[in-house]
Amino acid sequence: MALTKQFCSFYLQGLLFGVVLESVQEVYVPLEMTRVPLAPSVVSGLINLRGQLVTAVDLRRRLELEPRQEGMESMNVVVQVPDGAVSLLVDEIGDVVEVDDSSFECPPETLPRSVREMIMGVHKLEGQLLHVLDTQKACIMEETIDR
Amino acid sequence: MDEIVKDFLIESNENLDRLDQELVRLETDPTSKELLASIFRTIHTIKGSCGFLGFANLEAVAHAGESLLSKLRDGKLVLDADLTSALLEMVDAVRRMLREIQSTETDGENKYPKLLEKLKRLLGGASALPVPVATSELLAPQPATPSVGAPSTEQETPPAKKAEVAAEPATANLKYGPSRGKIGGILVERGRLRPESLALALQEQERGDRRRLGEILTALGLCRPEDIAAAQQILEARGQDSTVETVRVAITLLDRLMNLVGELVLARNQLLQYAHAGQDGGFQALSQRMNLIATELQEEVMKTRMQPIGNVWNKFPRTVRDLAKSCNKEVRLEMEGKDTELDKTIIEAIKDPLTHLVRNSIDHGIESPEIRRRAGKDPTGVLKLRAFHEGGEVNIEISDDGAGLDVEKIRKKAIERGVISAEQASRLQERDVFKLIFLPGLSTAEKVTNVSGRGVGMDVVRTNIEKIGGTVDVQSTFGRGATVKVKIPLTLAIIPALIVTSGSNRFAIPQVALMELVSLNAKEGVEMVHGAPVCRLRGNLLPLVHLHRELKLAEPPPSDVLNVVVLRADERLFGLMVDSIHDTQEIVVKPLRKQLNTTKMFAGASIMGDGRVALILDVVGLAQRAGIIAELKDKLTGETAKEQQESAHSKQMFLLFAGPGGSRMAVPLDAVSRLEELPTSQVELNGNQWVAQYRGKIMPLVSLDWAMKERRARRRDTTIPALSSADSLQMLVCNQGSQAVGVVVERILDIVEDSMTVRYPASRPGVLYSTVISGSVTELIDIPAILVSAGVEVENAPVAEKVMEKAAN
Numbered sequence: 001m002a003l004t005k006q007f008c009s010f011y012l013q014g015l016l017f018g019v020v021l022e023s024v025q026e027v028y029v030p031l032e033m034t035r036v037p038l039a040p041s042v043v044s045g046l047i048n049l050r051g052q053l054v055t056a057v058d059l060r061r062r063l064e065l066e067p068r069q070e071g072m073e074s075m076n077v078v079v080q081v082p083d084g085a086v087s088l089l090v091d092e093i094g095d096v097v098e099v100d101d102s103s104f105e106c107p108p109e110t111l112p113r114s115v116r117e118m119i120m121g122v123h124k125l126e127g128q129l130l131h132v133l134d135t136q137k138a139c140i141m142e143e144t145i146d147r
Numbered sequence: 148m149d150e151i152v153k154d155f156l157i158e159s160n161e162n163l164d165r166l167d168q169e170l171v172r173l174e175t176d177p178t179s180k181e182l183l184a185s186i187f188r189t190i191h192t193i194k195g196s197c198g199f200l201g202f203a204n205l206e207a208v209a210h211a212g213e214s215l216l217s218k219l220r221d222g223k224l225v226l227d228a229d230l231t232s233a234l235l236e237m238v239d240a241v242r243r244m245l246r247e248i249q250s251t252e253t254d255g256e257n258k259y260p261k262l263l264e265k266l267k268r269l270l271g272g273a274s275a276l277p278v279p280v281a282t283s284e285l286l287a288p289q290p291a292t293p294s295v296g297a298p299s300t301e302q303e304t305p306p307a308k309k310a311e312v313a314a315e316p317a318t319a320n321l322k323y324g325p326s327r328g329k330i331g332g333i334l335v336e337r338g339r340l341r342p343e344s345l346a347l348a349l350q351e352q353e354r355g356d357r358r359r360l361g362e363i364l365t366a367l368g369l370c371r372p373e374d375i376a377a378a379q380q381i382l383e384a385r386g387q388d389s390t391v392e393t394v395r396v397a398i399t400l401l402d403r404l405m406n407l408v409g410e411l412v413l414a415r416n417q418l419l420q421y422a423h424a425g426q427d428g429g430f431q432a433l434s435q436r437m438n439l440i441a442t443e444l445q446e447e448v449m450k451t452r453m454q455p456i457g458n459v460w461n462k463f464p465r466t467v468r469d470l471a472k473s474c475n476k477e478v479r480l481e482m483e484g485k486d487t488e489l490d491k492t493i494i495e496a497i498k499d500p501l502t503h504l505v506r507n508s509i510d511h512g513i514e515s516p517e518i519r520r521r522a523g524k525d526p527t528g529v530l531k532l533r534a535f536h537e538g539g540e541v542n543i544e545i546s547d548d549g550a551g552l553d554v555e556k557i558r559k560k561a562i563e564r565g566v567i568s569a570e571q572a573s574r575l576q577e578r579d580v581f582k583l584i585f586l587p588g589l590s591t592a593e594k595v596t597n598v599s600g601r602g603v604g605m606d607v608v609r610t611n612i613e614k615i616g617g618t619v620d621v622q623s624t625f626g627r628g629a630t631v632k633v634k635i636p637l638t639l640a641i642i643p644a645l646i647v648t649s650g651s652n653r654f655a656i657p658q659v660a661l662m663e664l665v666s667l668n669a670k671e672g673v674e675m676v677h678g679a680p681v682c683r684l685r686g687n688l689l690p691l692v693h694l695h696r697e698l699k700l701a702e703p704p705p706s707d708v709l710n711v712v713v714l715r716a717d718e719r720l721f722g723l724m725v726d727s728i729h730d731t732q733e734i735v736v737k738p739l740r741k742q743l744n745t746t747k748m749f750a751g752a753s754i755m756g757d758g759r760v761a762l763i764l765d766v767v768g769l770a771q772r773a774g775i776i777a778e779l780k781d782k783l784t785g786e787t788a789k790e791q792q793e794s795a796h797s798k799q800m801f802l803l804f805a806g807p808g809g810s811r812m813a814v815p816l817d818a819v820s821r822l823e824e825l826p827t828s829q830v831e832l833n834g835n836q837w838v839a840q841y842r843g844k845i846m847p848l849v850s851l852d853w854a855m856k857e858r859r860a861r862r863r864d865t866t867i868p869a870l871s872s873a874d875s876l877q878m879l880v881c882n883q884g885s886q887a888v889g890v891v892v893e894r895i896l897d898i899v900e901d902s903m904t905v906r907y908p909a910s911r912p913g914v915l916y917s918t919v920i921s922g923s924v925t926e927l928i929d930i931p932a933i934l935v936s937a938g939v940e941v942e943n944a945p946v947a948e949k950v951m952e953k954a955a956n
Contacts, residue, residue: 034752034760035652037698039743046743046752046760053737053752053760083740 003101007123009094009130010077013065016094017131018123025078025085027093047076047087054078056087062138064115079135086139097130099123104132152248155196157395159245162189164461166238170231171464177226187216193241202254205244211266212237218270233265235465243828331360333378334370344369398491401451408441408448409641409735415441416732416756449490449641456534456543457485459498463505467530470509477516477527478509484534489541493635496615497543500608504545504631505530507604512549512629522626524548541637546630552623554580561586564800564900581621582718585609607821613717613767616642616659642736644753644763646729647712649695650703653761655734655753656723660714660766664728667709682711682722689713691722692773698748716770723769732756736763748772801920802879803896807852812892812926813918814879819930820887821880822895830876841880841887847937848878848889851928854937855913881930888934897921912936 007018008027033045033056044056056076060068068074068089076087103124107116118137123130166189173182194209212234218224240259247255331349334340348363356363361375415438422434460482471478489497513519513528520526533544558572561583567575575583585605612619617635636642636659644655665684667673673680673691680691691711695703703726711722734753739762743749747768755761800816829839830848837848878889899921907917907924913936915927 032759034762036743036749036762037652037700038748043743046762048754048758048760053739053754055740055743 004098005101007097007099007130007132008077009097010075010090011092011094012059012063012090015065015131016125016128017059017090017133018097019077019079019088019133019135021096023079023081023135025080028076028078030074030076044089049078049085049087052085054085054087056089057139058089059138060089060091063118064112079139081136081139086135088135088138097125099125099130152200152252155200156245156249159193159196160242162193163238163242163245165189167235167465168461170234170238171468173226174228174231174468178222180220183216183220187213187220190216197254202244202248204258205241205248205254207263208237208240208244208259211263211270212241215266215270224269230269233262233269236262237266334364334374339374339378340364340370396451401448404448405452408445411441412445412641412733412735413754413756413758417758420756445641450488452491453488454491454494455486455488456494456541457482459494459501460485460532462502463532466502466505467509470506474510475515476509476513478513479527479529481529481531483532487534487536487541489635490637493541493615493637496611497617497633497635500611500619500633501543501545503604503608504633505532508545508547508549508629508631512547512551514550536637540634543633543635544630545633546628548628551625551627551629552581552584552621553625557581557583578622581623584621585619616657641733643731644734645712645731646755646761647694647710647723647725648727648729649698649725650701652698652700653729653755653759654694654725655732655761655763656712656714656766657750657763658731660716662713662715662720665711665713665722667711669705669707669709672709684713684720684722689720689722690775691724692769692775694723694725697769697773714766714770716767716775719770719775721770721773721775734761734763799902800898800900801925802898803920803925804877804879805893805896806926806928807855807893809893810926811896811923812851812928813920814928814930816898818881819879820882822877823880823889824875824877825889826875839889841889844887846880846887846889848876848891849933849937850891851913851933854933855911879930881934883931883934890930890933 006021008021008024009016009018011017028049031047031049033047035045036043042057042061044058047054047056058068060066072091074089074091075093077090077093078085078087104121105124106121107119111119118134120132120134123132166186169182169186173179173186176182190209190213194206194213197205197209215224215230215234219226219230224230240262244254244257247253331340331345334345344364344367348360348367348369351363351367352358352360358366361370361372361379364370364375365372415434418434419438422431425431463482464480467478467480508530509528513530514522514524516526519528529548531544531546533542533546535542554577557580558575561567561580562569562572566583566586572580585608609619612633612635615635617633619634620632621629622632623629643658645658645661647654647656665682667682672682674682676688680693681688682691683689689711695701710725710728712725712728713720713722732755734755736751736753738751739749748765749768750763750765752760752762801813802816802819802822803811803813806812823841825839825841830837831839833845833847837850838845839848840846876889876891877893877895878891879895881888881890901920909916909926913929913933915929917924917926919925
């Protein structure tokens with residue numbers, strides 16, 4: 001019997017990404033966000049999720065994609081990481097996809113180092129590739145501190 | 148872990164804390180039957196439980212202690228200092244084993260043969276004599292210990308019972324169930340029953356009479372039934388007093404409850420806003436009621452987290468006793484306001500600072516008995532702890548009637564150390580001079596003892612207390628004593644805060660830091676000192692800080708009126724300019740992820756009434772970023788020191804210590820964050836590295852001896868030489884990034900200031916160079932190199948190098 005995994009998929013700049021379904025707490029429409037001055041630039045702000053304080057991370061910035069345009073629609077995927085919940089800002093939510101382990105491949109060496117550590121690999125789906133995101137690594141926000 | 152074992156551990160640990168106090172109290176009142184009985188019971192319970200749970204070593208130690216205690220209880224031995232020490236040692240051993248059980252679920256390998264021997268020897272002193280006759284013989288020649296409470300009952304105990312006590316001291320008393328024993332006890336106590344009659348009845352039960360004691364007594368005509376009924380009532384009343392119904396609740400559950408109540412308070416705030424906006428009278432009334440209930444609930448839940456400060460103080464009688472003994476001083480501890488309650492998190496946070504202050508008082512404050520006698524004081528010094536609530540804060544005072552602080556000496560020392568200039572010193576008020584003792588590196592102690600005096604402690608005390616939003620202050624009359632006043636907030640979870648805005652951003656400022664609010668005319672109110680804005684506040688210049696500039700927010704549109712929030716950080720005032728000032732609110736503090744707060748500007752976040760998030764400003768962090776506090780430190784430690792340094796060959800502070808083989812070594816004081824002494828028993832082996840648990844983390848220990856050897860000369864063993872010989876290890880705690888590393892040294896000698904004019908190349912690895920400090924040749928140790936050579940990862944090497952560079956220049 002082939003081993004299968006379920007991913008919650010979403011789009012960023014037209015690319016299909018996926019996070020392991022078990023790590024996803026919920027998906028919700030954007031809520032009001034509080035900016036955190038002096039915080040790393042990948043942090044969009046803080047969100048009050050029914051009393052739970054959640055840090056929102058702009059995945060476009062984190063993955064070094066084109067910055068989000070003003071007024072662009074976004075969705076939030078809340079994932080659980082060891083030190084709490086983090087909300088990932090994505091463009092659009094996709095389906096839950098079930099993939100077989102055999103379709104997995106490691107990321108190509110040509111991927112920039114900074115990004116490669118966040119992308120565990122890809123699953124070859126029909127017609128497109130599903131980028132598997134390492135949520136833990138993606139939620140590390142130390143890099144640039146905007147002073 | 149087994150539920151039973153867990154319960155056993157919790158119960159035993161609580162009992163042991165009480166035991167410590169009771170033993171110390173017993174030393175002053177050696178004949179107190181009550182105390183003896185209580186101590187005996189505790190140990191007996193532990194012994195019984197661990198026998199049942201199969202902890203043989205623990206059982207053996209507890210049994211030995213119990214035997215000794217039963218002798219004491221029966222008056223066959225009289226408590227003296229030796230016995231107390233032995234018993235305390237036994238308690239320590241039990242505690243160690245309990246800790247062992249906690250971590251490994253076994254009571255460990257150590258069988259404590261020496262301790263058992265000692266206990267047996269002390270026991271032997273009495274039991275060698277033939278028992279029944281010996282009782283009176285032993286008591287007779289010691290008239291110094293009259294047992295006032297119930298003088299004769301002991302001797303009148305009939306032979307049957309006494310023989311049994313002698314034969315099996317451990318269980319004798321417990322064969323008679325507690326209630327049966329107690330009712331008889333009350334009757335005897337009240338003079339309603341002769342002890343002989345009681346013994347007779349007890350014997351009767353022993354022989355298999357299954358009736359209750361009261362029934363036997365009545366049947367034998369030894370006692371009137373109404374007396375028995377009265378005794379029964381007394382017994383019940385006592386029972387109610389001592390067992391207030393309690394339930395054990397996990398702290399995590401309380402924390403969760405606290406969080407939920409916090410949420411409820413937020414929901415209530417939102418509800419109130421709706422209610423005020425609406426016209427519905429019924430809804431308003433309902434929300435008012437909801438408001439009241441939520442407020443009350445919040446208060447009650449807060450109370451569940453409250454603990455009396457006595458929980459911390461309870462350790463002090465023992466600490467004071469041991470310390471006074473080791474310093475050859477006589478100290479009486481007085482405690483007032485033990486029931487003053489504080490939030491649990493705060494209790495945890497003040498434990499160490501308070502202990503330090505107590506140690507300080509005994510070591511430096513209170514003089515030796517001879518000196519005190521010469522000064523016309525009572526040879527026994529008094530250390531007084533006082534706690535009380537005042538204005539939403541808890542005040543804790545630690546006062547002693549010792550030597551007090553010498554203003555002139557502190558002044559001189561501060562000038563010597565380059566902390567302030569002579570001119571500054573002469574201008575300082577007495578009160579401000581006392582404050583100097585909280586600066587790092589300033590100890591007025593003549594000599595460094597292993598208790599205190601290294602000039603690192605008071606600085607840490609202050610930092611720790613300020614970390615939880617408290618303040619610390621010293622008052623003293625020379626020759627008369629000193630009082631340290633600590634003020635701390637009741638709780639950290641819900642705080643009153645002022646809400647301010649900058650642009651569209653809302654921020655909360657904790658009320659404790661808030662001094663006053665000032666409104667300034669934008670044109671005339673603000674003046675410039677070389678480009679830095681200031682304003683005049685009652686004749687003094689107040690530095691001003693723009694919130695939006697510090698936080699890199701958008702510049703607000705110009706306005707005629709400036710809103711200034713006057714804040715206090717580290718005893719320093721400054722004005723924070725904000726766009727607008729709103730009301731004060733009770734807010735629930737939620738922690739921020741560390742990654743969001745690399746700049747230390749925020750103390751947390753809170754969800755406001757409208758559901759949005761507001762950040763809580765960390766006033767100290769803000770002041771540091773704006774240069775307010777750094778400025779102060781510069782003023783006190785930098786600038787003047789710098790000037791002096793330039794004129795006097797750049798003097799620097801060094802920590803002198805004895806290294807391997809007693810050789811004289813030094814490191815710059817800034818390379819060391821703390822000096823610690825850890826008992827060797829706390830040193831553990833992790834892989835092939837020695838570590839100790841330190842402030843909730845694992846701290847690797849580095850032996851200088853080993854680290855300084857040539858690599859090839861090292862054997863693979865990483866033994867710390869001092870481990871085998873000493874009871875405790877002295878170490879320099881150096882921070883490498885967030886990692887603390889303990890560098891074990893032979894002995895800490897002193898903190899001195901010197902300019903190092905002589906340099907001689909290093910003769911072995913780990914040494915920067917040799918120099919002359921305080922007139923003797925001293926090796927200057929290269930801490931980063933030592934750590935690298937010992938294989939401890941140096942996270943933040945550049946900083947460490949900078950320190951060393953500074954030392955080298």
